Amino acid sequence: MQKNRFQLVLIVLLTLLSAWFLYPTFQDASHTAKLKSFSSPEDSLAYVRENRKSIERAQEKRLKLGLDLQGGMHVVLEVDVLELLENRARNRDAQFDSVMAIVRERAKKESGEIPKMLAEEFQKRQVRLSRYYYDIRDSDEEIVEKLSREAIDAVERAKEIIRNRVDQYGVAEPSILTQGGRRIIVELPGVSDKERVRKLLKGTAKLEFKLVRDAEIAFKVLQDINEYLTRYPVMPSGDTSQVDSAAILARTQLDSIRAIPDSLKTKEQRRLVNPLFAVDEETIDKIIIDPRAGFFVTDAGKSTVMSLLNRPDVKARMPSDLEFAYDARPASENDGLKFYRLYALKKEPELTGSVVTEAVATFSVDQSLPEVNMKMNDEGTKIWARTTGANIGKQIAIVLDGVVYSAPVVQSKIPNGNSVINGIGSIEEAKDLEIILKAGALPAPVQITEERTVGASLGADSVRAGLLSVTLGFAVVAIFMLIYYRTAGILADLALVFNILFVIAFLAGFSATLTLPGIAGLVLTIGMAVDANVLIFERIREESARGKTLKLAIEIGYEKAFSAILDSHVTTFGAGALLYAFGIGPIRGFAVTLMIGVAASLFTAIVVTKVVLDWMMERDSITEASFG
Amino acid sequence: MRFLEKANFNFIGLRKKGYIFSAILVGIGLLSMLVRGFQLGIDFKGGIEIVVKFQDPINIGEVRKTLSAEGIRGQIKEYGSAQEVIITTDFSGEINDIQALIERILRRDFPNNPSEVIKVDAVGPSIASDLKWSAVSALLGALVMILLYVGIRFEFKFATAGVIAIFHDVLVVAGLFSLLGGVFDVMPLEIDQSIIAAFLTIVGYSITDTVVVYDRIREDLKIRRSDPYEKVFNDSLNETLSRTMITSGTTLLTALVLFLFAGPTIRGFAFAIVAGILIGTYSSIFIAAPIVLDWQQKTGGKFKLRG
Numbered sequence: 001m002q003k004n005r006f007q008l009v010l011i012v013l014l015t016l017l018s019a020w021f022l023y024p025t026f027q028d029a030s031h032t033a034k035l036k037s038f039s040s041p042e043d044s045l046a047y048v049r050e051n052r053k054s055i056e057r058a059q060e061k062r063l064k065l066g067l068d069l070q071g072g073m074h075v076v077l078e079v080d081v082l083e084l085l086e087n088r089a090r091n092r093d094a095q096f097d098s099v100m101a102i103v104r105e106r107a108k109k110e111s112g113e114i115p116k117m118l119a120e121e122f123q124k125r126q127v128r129l130s131r132y133y134y135d136i137r138d139s140d141e142e143i144v145e146k147l148s149r150e151a152i153d154a155v156e157r158a159k160e161i162i163r164n165r166v167d168q169y170g171v172a173e174p175s176i177l178t179q180g181g182r183r184i185i186v187e188l189p190g191v192s193d194k195e196r197v198r199k200l201l202k203g204t205a206k207l208e209f210k211l212v213r214d215a216e217i218a219f220k221v222l223q224d225i226n227e228y229l230t231r232y233p234v235m236p237s238g239d240t241s242q243v244d245s246a247a248i249l250a251r252t253q254l255d256s257i258r259a260i261p262d263s264l265k266t267k268e269q270r271r272l273v274n275p276l277f278a279v280d281e282e283t284i285d286k287i288i289i290d291p292r293a294g295f296f297v298t299d300a301g302k303s304t305v306m307s308l309l310n311r312p313d314v315k316a317r318m319p320s321d322l323e324f325a326y327d328a329r330p331a332s333e334n335d336g337l338k339f340y341r342l343y344a345l346k347k348e349p350e351l352t353g354s355v356v357t358e359a360v361a362t363f364s365v366d367q368s369l370p371e372v373n374m375k376m377n378d379e380g381t382k383i384w385a386r387t388t389g390a391n392i393g394k395q396i397a398i399v400l401d402g403v404v405y406s407a408p409v410v411q412s413k414i415p416n417g418n419s420v421i422n423g424i425g426s427i428e429e430a431k432d433l434e435i436i437l438k439a440g441a442l443p444a445p446v447q448i449t450e451e452r453t454v455g456a457s458l459g460a461d462s463v464r465a466g467l468l469s470v471t472l473g474f475a476v477v478a479i480f481m482l483i484y485y486r487t488a489g490i491l492a493d494l495a496l497v498f499n500i501l502f503v504i505a506f507l508a509g510f511s512a513t514l515t516l517p518g519i520a521g522l523v524l525t526i527g528m529a530v531d532a533n534v535l536i537f538e539r540i541r542e543e544s545a546r547g548k549t550l551k552l553a554i555e556i557g558y559e560k561a562f563s564a565i566l567d568s569h570v571t572t573f574g575a576g577a578l579l580y581a582f583g584i585g586p587i588r589g590f591a592v593t594l595m596i597g598v599a600a601s602l603f604t605a606i607v608v609t610k611v612v613l614d615w616m617m618e619r620d621s622i623t624e625a626s627f628g
Numbered sequence: 629m630r631f632l633e634k635a636n637f638n639f640i641g642l643r644k645k646g647y648i649f650s651a652i653l654v655g656i657g658l659l660s661m662l663v664r665g666f667q668l669g670i671d672f673k674g675g676i677e678i679v680v681k682f683q684d685p686i687n688i689g690e691v692r693k694t695l696s697a698e699g700i701r702g703q704i705k706e707y708g709s710a711q712e713v714i715i716t717t718d719f720s721g722e723i724n725d726i727q728a729l730i731e732r733i734l735r736r737d738f739p740n741n742p743s744e745v746i747k748v749d750a751v752g753p754s755i756a757s758d759l760k761w762s763a764v765s766a767l768l769g770a771l772v773m774i775l776l777y778v779g780i781r782f783e784f785k786f787a788t789a790g791v792i793a794i795f796h797d798v799l800v801v802a803g804l805f806s807l808l809g810g811v812f813d814v815m816p817l818e819i820d821q822s823i824i825a826a827f828l829t830i831v832g833y834s835i836t837d838t839v840v841v842y843d844r845i846r847e848d849l850k851i852r853r854s855d856p857y858e859k860v861f862n863d864s865l866n867e868t869l870s871r872t873m874i875t876s877g878t879t880l881l882t883a884l885v886l887f888l889f890a891g892p893t894i895r896g897f898a899f900a901i902v903a904g905i906l907i908g909t910y911s912s913i914f915i916a917a918p919i920v921l922d923w924q925q926k927t928g929g930k931f932k933l934r935g
Binding site: 068107109198202447448451453454455457458473476477480481483516517519520528530542545560563564567568570571572574575579581582628 | 629630631633679681721723724727728744745746747748749750751752753754755757758762763765766769770773774777778781821822824825828829831832833835836837839840842843844847867870871874875877878879880881882883885886889890891893894897898901
């Protein structure tokens with residue numbers, strides 16, 4: 001034992017360190033089991049209060065499971081930096097818009113920085129950025145730098161706002177990071193309501209108070225668009241003065257149809273002259289006109305109607321201060337069809353959400369429906385009083401992110417800066433609105449560009465599958481080694497146990513997360529970790545077959561096998577390191593387990609087995625037959 | 629138990645046949661990559677994958693019919709079991725809309741077999757191109773690193789031959805993925821991030837196997853200065869054969885365990901590893917060392933080995 005004192009101390013130290021790393025995981029598990037055993041909530045509350053420190057510490061230091069094992073959402077949000085830059089520009093013209101469109105396409109496919117792309121595209125066209133941004137004397141480089149800083153600031157601000165929202169929603173251990181110039185990575189373990197979270201993350205929270213235009217004006221505009229669409233079912237390309245003969249033919253045909261009184265038109269004829277309006281049951285995906293109540297669109301037609309109304313040539317025909325928007329939720333439901341009201345709004349808002357200082361989700365007094373009460377700052381209160389005073393009897397729409405939540409008729413002047421959002425589906429939604437309004441509006445819209453969501457049940461299935469794989473993988477390899485090498489096989493198996501212990505302990509110690517690919521890495525490590533022992537044992541067999549004494553054969557075996565073991569471990573470790581550098585999420589978990597496994601096997605397969613072998617040699621309890 | 633202890637196969641004599649066999653394998657793989665290409669997973673082409681779990685087994689044809697009737701375009705396949713269905717569609721930021729639509733249709737058309745969305749993966753095109761770039765960098769980085777390390781530890785010829793063997797292994801496995809991609813319903817063999825991880829593992833495994841053989845060749849070359857290179861190489865291959873087979877065997881066993889028991893997300897990965905171990909074991913015997921030998925004999929002279 002004397003000569004291996006250092007090795008022994010090392011083994012003991014590493015084992016103690018592993019125990020230290022793994023202790024919080026056990027502690028956490030026992031706390032969880034304890035909490036489950038309580039029957040009343042008071043008992044568990046008391047237990048939590050009593051052991052708060054230990055519970056929190058255990059939670060922080062335990063081996064963390066990846067989102068793919070415990071369930072949860074990994075979302076990458078992309079901040080629409082381009083929109084921000086678009087709004088920052090002055091003297092916008094057709095050239096600017098066309099370059100913006102090109103950059104938008106590029107940004108969808110590339111991940112570079114938007115301001116740089118913008119500069120490149122303008123340079124291609126020999127246009128200086130100072131024409132649109134900052135001071136006319138600034139160079140392109142200076143402007144790119146300033147715009148980049150603005151973009152980064154916006155992403156940082158967006159991150160903080162999203163963190164606020166997530167905190168208020170209540171997620172344990174969320175992780176929110178920015179990546180590159182325009183992405184925010186959000187990791188939310190354990191959330192189950194995917195739809196709600198997506199809305200919460202994406203909601204720009206742009207709150208606007210807009211006047212509703214009179215129904216007659218709206219009808220006139222829609223009629224005009226309808227008539228225009230009969231002539232141009234698709235957007236005319238380029239020069240409109242050049243009308244091709246087929247279009248002229250169609251137009252004379254349309255005129256003759258229009259001349260027929262409505263009641264005498266056939267079904268087809270009526271449909272032909274009403275591309276925007278519903279005329280019968282089968283054209284229900286268009287705008288339905290109810291002479292008493294207004295305009296409606298079913299959920300089937302929402303997107304087609306809106307894309308027609310947003311066509312650039314159609315927009316050009318509309319009064320410039322008018323826009324259309326839908327209700328947030330259906331005004332009525334019939335036969336499984338949902339009818340959404342189509343509002344004509346004044347484009348310029350009377351007031352925006354920036355004046356809102358307080359928001360509270362509650363139930364309305366009279367009907368106990370969910371609503372959000374808001375309070376405004378002094379300036380907002382003043383404007384709100386003036387606006388409501390001047391528009392008594394008219395409707396003001398409360399628009400959030402482009403959809404109308406409610407459009408109450410102004411009864412009287414509101415002097416105290418109070419306003420209410422109603423028309424909300426549930427109290428949860430009202431709570432989410434409250435969260436979003438309180439956290440503030442995002443500086444630019446965000447879009448989900450990547451999402452990986454795993455349900456809790458699938459995560460539990462994966463944990464089971466992973467545990468089964470580790471157990472079976474260990475069992476087959478261990479049994480094989482026992483059969484093949486007998487006593488020496490026991491040593492290799494012992495080394496393997498240490499290896500698995502070290503991998504799991506160091507994962508916890510480095511606060512890495514265990515993912516399903518990570519478990520796969522562990523299972524493969526089990527298969528590969530015995531390689532070092534196989535190399536050594538084969539060499540010992542070989543040397544003793546050449547007539548060397550057992551003691552000498554063992555010494556030579558360990559010595560000669562070492563260089564091959566080192567080389568092979570270094571290369572595998574390197575491959576793991578590269579995978580870690582370039583991979584994301586769960587794949588990184590695989591790389592980490594592989595690296596720890598390889599490093600640990602260098603120690604366990606060589607040092608641990610050698611110490612035990614030496615000890616057995618001293619006691620003469622080993623013969624050539626011990627190597628199978 | 630002993631196995632292949634006194635092995636004396638004429639590997640070096642068979643090397644020309646090995647080259648031809650490998651050339652055919654790689655050729656078929658490359659041809660398939662050119663003609664058939666790969667089944668790219670959403671990691672690299674972008675898209676949305678939604679996995680729905682039904683309470684009872686379901687007829688996949690009916691699900692396909694009812695979903696495509698509602699205008700959901702894309703692939704609809706079984707996912708691991710008859711209860712789970714994976715729907716792959718084009719990417720859009722409005723994941724809520726797509727998920728809600730699918731849930732509504734399935735609830736309406738299969739009222740007696742309730743279902744639940746258990747997994748959503750959505751990858752936008754800009755992320756997909758980033759991931760592609762990372763995958764290529766990681767693979768190339770691994771090759772350069774190995775070239776350098778083995779070059780420093782042994783000699784340039786050994787390093788080059790090792791990297792050729794790695795290329796060979798990865799190409800054969802990639803060819804297999806191209807050839808069989810989309811053939812099996814239980815195992816789509818799509819190229820995604822986990823397959824890149826598998827390729828890197830194969831790279832690591834392949835060079836490990838090769839380095840062990842190299843190490844023995846280096847040792848034997850020092851001891852047996854008078855023997856012809858062919859004999860030294862062949863003896864070294866035979867001496868390490870039992871180790872090669874045992875380690876391949878244990879790793880293969882664990883990879884098979886993963887393939888069978890670790891669930892559908894890991895299956896493609898495990899398949900790649902199984903194929904990689906088989907081909908990597910073969911190439912360390914029939915490709916790497918023989919190339920070093922042939923190269924040395926072409927250029928003449930003696931080995932100047934480090935280490």
